Amino acid sequence: MQLTEIAPSADRAAPTWRRLLAEAVRDPAELCELLGLPADFRARVQRQPKFPLLVPRGFVARMKAGDPHDPLLRQVLPLRDEDEAVPGFGADPVGEIGVGPAPGLLHKYVGRALLVTTGACAVHCRYCFRREYPYSETPKSLADWEPALAALAADPTIHEALLSGGDPLARTDDWLAALAARLAAIPHLRRLRVHTRLPIVLPERVDDALLAWLTGTRLAPYVVVHCNHPNELDRATAAALGRLVDAGVPTLNQAVLLAGVNDDADTLAELCERLVDLRVLPYYLSQLDRVAGSAHFEVPEERGRALMAELHARLPGYATPRYVREIPGRPGKTPLA
Ligand SMILES: *Cc1c(COP(=O)(O)O)cnc(C)c1O
Numbered sequence: 001m002q003l004t005e006i007a008p009s010a011d012r013a014a015p016t017w018r019r020l021l022a023e024a025v026r027d028p029a030e031l032c033e034l035l036g037l038p039a040d041f042r043a044r045v046q047r048q049p050k051f052p053l054l055v056p057r058g059f060v061a062r063m064k065a066g067d068p069h070d071p072l073l074r075q076v077l078p079l080r081d082e083d084e085a086v087p088g089f090g091a092d093p094v095g096e097i098g099v100g101p102a103p104g105l106l107h108k109y110v111g112r113a114l115l116v117t118t119g120a121c122a123v124h125c126r127y128c129f130r131r132e133y134p135y136s137e138t139p140k141s142l143a144d145w146e147p148a149l150a151a152l153a154a155d156p157t158i159h160e161a162l163l164s165g166g167d168p169l170a171r172t173d174d175w176l177a178a179l180a181a182r183l184a185a186i187p188h189l190r191r192l193r194v195h196t197r198l199p200i201v202l203p204e205r206v207d208d209a210l211l212a213w214l215t216g217t218r219l220a221p222y223v224v225v226h227c228n229h230p231n232e233l234d235r236a237t238a239a240a241l242g243r244l245v246d247a248g249v250p251t252l253n254q255a256v257l258l259a260g261v262n263d264d265a266d267t268l269a270e271l272c273e274r275l276v277d278l279r280v281l282p283y284y285l286s287q288l289d290r291v292a293g294s295a296h297f298e299v300p301e302e303r304g305r306a307l308m309a310e311l312h313a314r315l316p317g318y319a320t321p322r323y324v325r326e327i328p329g330r331p332g333k334t335p336l337a
Pocket residue numbers: 109112114162164195332333
């Protein structure tokens with residue numbers, strides 16, 4: 001079977017989310033125009049960034065017009081600040097380039113293996129630690145995945161397959177369904193976890209075709225979404241998260257602590273409360289990975305610890321995320337609070 005791998009599609013017969021992805025904003029000047037950003041601010045925006053701008057129009061609609069400091073805009077708009085070389089910020093901050101047992105497979109966590117399913121995403125987050133990852137070396141067609149599947153099948157200590165990227169849900173459902181079926185055929189695998197920002201930035205992605213393969217194998221499904229600010233949670237996003245939870249998929253959130261986006265206690269507390277209202281559990285609050293071009297997003301760990309103390313005082317335990325960072329070479333995240 002020839003599986004479609006490239007998700008954006010202008011074809012009228014394609015699922016809604018693929019058409020919306022094809023129509024996403026890709027030009028920084030257009031984004032400034034859509035939001036009516038002040039002319040003096042536009043001088044700080046990169047016109048043709050090396051890591052291109054990408055943002056679905058539905059996510060732009062949640063930004064405040066005319067506000068260059070909007071917390072959603074800040075996550076996606078390429079600023080000239082990114083060109084500044086800062087010591088300690090490099091291309092591979094978490095030490096994962098070229099470490100896996102087979103192409104596309106990272107096995108740095110005990111009991112679980114991470115599959116880099118694609119380099120594509122529905123949004124380009126300026127602080128992303130994978131912005132420098134050599135995605136051209138990851139397998140494309142399902143046939144190219146055979147060495148990774150063989151490596152998983154040969155290691156009975158692995159109980160969980162984690163689909164990552166990029167964003168695995170930028171892949172089409174027929175491709176993902178075929179991969180899920182192959183994983184389910186490996187007897188020692190028990191869980192299938194999907195790390196994705198798509199239900200947040202393009203909630204139309206959570207459709208029947210997605211839920212069918214996600215809940216259609218013997219593997220216990222988990223979804224970890226990525227939402228950093230309560231303004232990201234509009235009605236359509238709430239409905240998408242509700243569809244996941246109603247389908248029996250435990251859904252967790254991973255946020256990144258970001259200067260100028262969510263580095264204050266009120267914003268973080270509101271984010272956590274909105275998430276649990278939607279039956280999504282705050283899982284991690286991640287310290288920024290020090291990737292080149294992201295220094296202007298860094299929040300000092302001391303400040304992060306103070307924010308966590310406030311969250312602990314204000315929220316029930318189940319609504320409080322774990323504050324963690326990735327340290328190269330460690331087989332899991334390191335708690336910071
Ligand atoms: C941390 C992390 C994982 C896996 O870590 P767990 O501790 O098993 O949750 C997978 N993907 C991403 C993007 C991560 O940041």
